[in-house]
Amino acid sequence: xxxxxxxxxxxxxxxxxxxxxAKPRSTGCTMVxxxxxxxxxxxxxxQLTGEYIDFIKLAFGTATITPPQILQQKIALCxxxxxxxxxxxxxxEIAYSRRKVDEYFQMVRDWGLDxxxxxxxxxxxxxxxxxxxxxxxCQMGFQVITEIGKKMHGYHPTVDEFASMFALDRQxxxxxxxxxxxxxxxxxxxxxxxxxxxxxxxxKLAERIPTQYVIxxxxxxxxxxxxIQLLGNSINLGNIQPSDVMSLESxxxxxxxxxxxxxxxx
Amino acid sequence: xxxxxxxxxxxxxxxxxxxxxAKPRSTGCTMVxxxxxxxxxxxxxxQLTGEYIDFIKLAFGTATITPPQILQQKIALCxxxxxxxxxxxxxxEIAYSRRKVDEYFQMVRDWGLDxxxxxxxxxxxxxxxxxxxxxxxCQMGFQVITEIGKKMHGYHPTVDEFASMFALDRQxxxxxxxxxxxxxxxxxxxxxxxxxxxxxxxxKLAERIPTQYVIxxxxxxxxxxxxIQLLGNSINLGNIQPSDVMSLESxxxxxxxxxxxxxxxx
Amino acid sequence: xxxxxxxxxxxxxxxxxxxxxAKPRSTGCTMVxxxxxxxxxxxxxxQLTGEYIDFIKLAFGTATITPPQILQQKIALCxxxxxxxxxxxxxxEIAYSRRKVDEYFQMVRDWGLDxxxxxxxxxxxxxxxxxxxxxxxCQMGFQVITEIGKKMHGYHPTVDEFASMFALDRQxxxxxxxxxxxxxxxxxxxxxxxxxxxxxxxxKLAERIPTQYVIxxxxxxxxxxxxIQLLGNSINLGNIQPSDVMSLESxxxxxxxxxxxxxxxx
Numbered sequence: 060x061x062x063x064x065x066x067x068x069x070x071x072x073x074x075x076x077x078x079x080x081a082k083p084r085s086t087g088c089t090m091v092x093x094x095x096x097x098x099x100x101x102x103x104x105x106q107l108t109g110e111y112i113d114f115i116k117l118a119f120g121t122a123t124i125t126p127p128q129i130l131q132q133k134i135a136l137c138x139x140x141x142x143x144x145x146x147x148x149x150x151x152e153i154a155y156s157r158r159k160v161d162e163y164f165q166m167v168r169d170w171g172l173d174x175x176x177x178x179x180x181x182x183x184x185x186x187x188x189x190x191x192x193x194x195x196x197c198q199m200g201f202q203v204i205t206e207i208g209k210k211m212h213g214y215h216p217t218v219d220e221f222a223s224m225f226a227l228d229r230q231x232x233x234x235x236x237x238x239x240x241x242x243x244x245x246x247x248x249x250x251x252x253x254x255x256x257x258x259x260x261x262x263k264l265a266e267r268i269p270t271q272y273v274i275x276x277x278x279x280x281x282x283x284x285x286x287i288q289l290l291g292n293s294i295n296l297g298n299i300q301p302s303d304v305m306s307l308e309s310x311x312x313x314x315x316x317x318x319x320x321x322x323x324x325x
Numbered sequence: 326x327x328x329x330x331x332x333x334x335x336x337x338x339x340x341x342x343x344x345x346x347a348k349p350r351s352t353g354c355t356m357v358x359x360x361x362x363x364x365x366x367x368x369x370x371x372q373l374t375g376e377y378i379d380f381i382k383l384a385f386g387t388a389t390i391t392p393p394q395i396l397q398q399k400i401a402l403c404x405x406x407x408x409x410x411x412x413x414x415x416x417x418e419i420a421y422s423r424r425k426v427d428e429y430f431q432m433v434r435d436w437g438l439d440x441x442x443x444x445x446x447x448x449x450x451x452x453x454x455x456x457x458x459x460x461x462x463c464q465m466g467f468q469v470i471t472e473i474g475k476k477m478h479g480y481h482p483t484v485d486e487f488a489s490m491f492a493l494d495r496q497x498x499x500x501x502x503x504x505x506x507x508x509x510x511x512x513x514x515x516x517x518x519x520x521x522x523x524x525x526x527x528x529k530l531a532e533r534i535p536t537q538y539v540i541x542x543x544x545x546x547x548x549x550x551x552x553i554q555l556l557g558n559s560i561n562l563g564n565i566q567p568s569d570v571m572s573l574e575s576x577x578x579x580x581x582x583x584x585x586x587x588x589x590x591x
Numbered sequence: 592x593x594x595x596x597x598x599x600x601x602x603x604x605x606x607x608x609x610x611x612x613a614k615p616r617s618t619g620c621t622m623v624x625x626x627x628x629x630x631x632x633x634x635x636x637x638q639l640t641g642e643y644i645d646f647i648k649l650a651f652g653t654a655t656i657t658p659p660q661i662l663q664q665k666i667a668l669c670x671x672x673x674x675x676x677x678x679x680x681x682x683x684e685i686a687y688s689r690r691k692v693d694e695y696f697q698m699v700r701d702w703g704l705d706x707x708x709x710x711x712x713x714x715x716x717x718x719x720x721x722x723x724x725x726x727x728x729c730q731m732g733f734q735v736i737t738e739i740g741k742k743m744h745g746y747h748p749t750v751d752e753f754a755s756m757f758a759l760d761r762q763x764x765x766x767x768x769x770x771x772x773x774x775x776x777x778x779x780x781x782x783x784x785x786x787x788x789x790x791x792x793x794x795k796l797a798e799r800i801p802t803q804y805v806i807x808x809x810x811x812x813x814x815x816x817x818x819i820q821l822l823g824n825s826i827n828l829g830n831i832q833p834s835d836v837m838s839l840e841s842x843x844x845x846x847x848x849x850x851x852x853x854x855x856x857x
Contacts, residue, residue, distance in 0.1 A: 094568065094569070095569075097366065097368070098372065103629020103631050107661055119581045119582070126373065150580075156585075280774070281775075305626055312656065313685075314655060314656065315651045316773075360835070363631075363632065363634070364638065384841075385848070391639070392639065395638070
């Protein structure tokens with residue numbers, strides 16, 4: 060095992076990219092989407108890749124139909140592994156549409172969670188209200204992740220639109236802002252019909268805003284490759300499938316062909 | 326946990342769709358396809374989503390190559406969670422092609438199963454024989470699921486064809502009739518090359534037959550969205566991937582953007 | 592359980608294809624790609640389908656970021672089930688690019704592994720060096736799997752190119768030669784943009800080389816169907832998803848519609 064570790068060390072030293080980026084970290088974050096993992100799979104995930112995961116999002120409104128004892132165990136496992144579990148934005152939006160936001164925040168706190176997502180992918184929230192809600196959550200002691208984007212196919216905010224929404228959310232107190240791509244990652248946000256990233260758009264955006272506060276939803280492996288090749292391996296990526304965490308960490312470290320070739324050419 | 330439950334209750338009451346549809350139920354059923362789940366994954370699935378699953382189908386002929394002790398445990402776990410496990414139609418067809426149907430029914434009974442699928446997706450069975458076989462299975466005390474459709478790409482029965490086969494199967498005693506889409510859900514049954522549902526076809530069919538006795542195979546998430554948007558959330562859906570059960574239940578309850586927006590607009 | 596076994600026996604006897612092909616076998620091999628299975632999933636896989644798996648490849652460089660105690664348990668479980676675990680070629684290539692090949696081979700031996708993959712999908716290795724490296728690994732007592740192919744989209748070696756590289760690798764001592772298709776299986780090796788196999792190419796290749804020494808990477812189910820329909824059910828297939836092992840074994844045995852129809856027509 061000695062040789063194994065030292066060989067890895069050699070690699071890490073030479074590629075020089077993730078070696079010093081242990082948790083808790085603020086960039087190079089990986090957010091995993093949990094669309095219904097059972098407990099063994101959850102334990103598997105954290106035992107194998109807990110060091111490479113920063114956030115787990117309980118997708119959309121699934122928290123409400125997860126048996127409470129399982130939800131409790133998921134939360135406990137996350138705490139144990141230094142992973143932030145939070146509820147998907149759709150759950151928040153349902154509460155908003157039912158005029159139950161205060162109760163929602165209170166419930167999140169009662170479950171012992173520190174992070175909350177605020178989005179308006181399906182419901183309509185005036186921007187002043189959105190601003191106030193982010194502030195309110197921050198004042199309650201939450202770390203806030205906002206999401207920009209409508210959950211309808213063909214929605215692609217302009218650079219200006221994204222940049223100004225981003226600025227407002229950050230000003231209101233948001234720690235991160237998510238670029239929406241849904242679960243499919245096709246014809247939405249920065250992705251075209253075939254799921255390919257709009258590189259020109261991304262480069263323009265990267266000039267306008269500090270991207271270390273963005274979490275890019277990138278559900279497909281090829282999107283993770285494209286974004287890392289374009290914006291570097293310390294970008295924050297979200298909606299990662301549980302089964303792709305090892306692959307993504309390999310991409311970040313130059314342990315897959317797609318990024319190894321980059322490191323080799325330097 | 327109090328707040329969690331009550332907030333869920335509020336949501337369930339307002340969307341008003343699944344709250345009163347506990348198991349055992351006869352509509353809004355979900356049939357999961359098991360293409361080779363291991364035992365931990367199986368336990369995970371039932372522990373987390375047992376309440377949302379009505380049927381688990383052991384895909385095609387996999388029952389024959391599943392180690393018998395594992396098969397036995399899968400059957401026991403299903404009984405414990407009120408889920409009907411049954412063998413895929415291809416297994417029946419193999420037995421039919423080997424002239425071993427009587428032995429097949431006997432074997433299914435010996436394994437303690439109550440449901441049996443009768444199909445002719447690959448073999449050719451004259452319609453009188455099919456009728457007789459459904460009757461025979463019913464007389465042996467089985468609940469019967471038939472499947473309409475050929476397992477070749479490009480097979481799309483007309484409304485008339487489907488309606489008359491449906492009527493015969495039901496008359497012979499079938500509890501449900503499955504609309505074939507295979508595992509891929511592309512260019513077969515009600516789906517085109519890209520996996521999109523033929524809405525006009527479905528609407529015509531829904532006028533001709535009582536759809537509560539149909540199980541629509543919908544292996545892709547977008548197909549589940551389309552069918553629920555078109556025919557309502559209490560349709561029966563089949564060939565659901567184990568990892569998509571929570572997502573489907575969220576769709577049925579308006580807990581995902583795709584159906585939440587519907588509930589909001591009412 | 593008697594009837595179950597005997598009915599399976601009847602089927603196996605009639606289709607007559609896998610019944611006598613128990614492990615250890617040299618053809619009809621299945622190589623599974625492990626992109627980050629947790630321990631429960633690993634146990635599930637081997638318990639359910641250990642008899643149908645010959646090799647498990649720890650994908651690309653994931654071995655280096657797998658916690659050592661988990662790697663140790665994976666290796667032990669494989670030994671217990673008669674499965675050969677080996678490290679992905681990218682790991683070898685990283686070591687090669689860092690001039691650490693000797694240390695790499697030593698490390699593989701220290702982990703108790705018997706198989707090693709030698710590839711140049713990303714790095715450039717002169718063919719004489721490749722030849723010498725295969726020889727070196729063989730002399731150290733390893734069984735060697737080489738891989739032919741560049742990990743860039745659009746790379747399709749001609750029949751002549753593949754045949755001559757194949758001949759050299761075999762002459763140097765390689766037990767198997769892999770036809771690269773990456774994880775996606777699209778626009779690479781024998782697959783076109785849509786992931787369909789080039790049948791004319793495959794038939795020409797099958798005339799030129801003894802295909803029992805080839806492992807065809809076929810990550811998509813439709814590719815497994817195409818290759819088995821074209822080259823028979825005793826070909827070696829690789830990059831199989833853990834969740835597709837039962838399905839592939841069903842294909843090999845005529846227990847799925849795609850190959851059942853073949854057996855029926857004989």
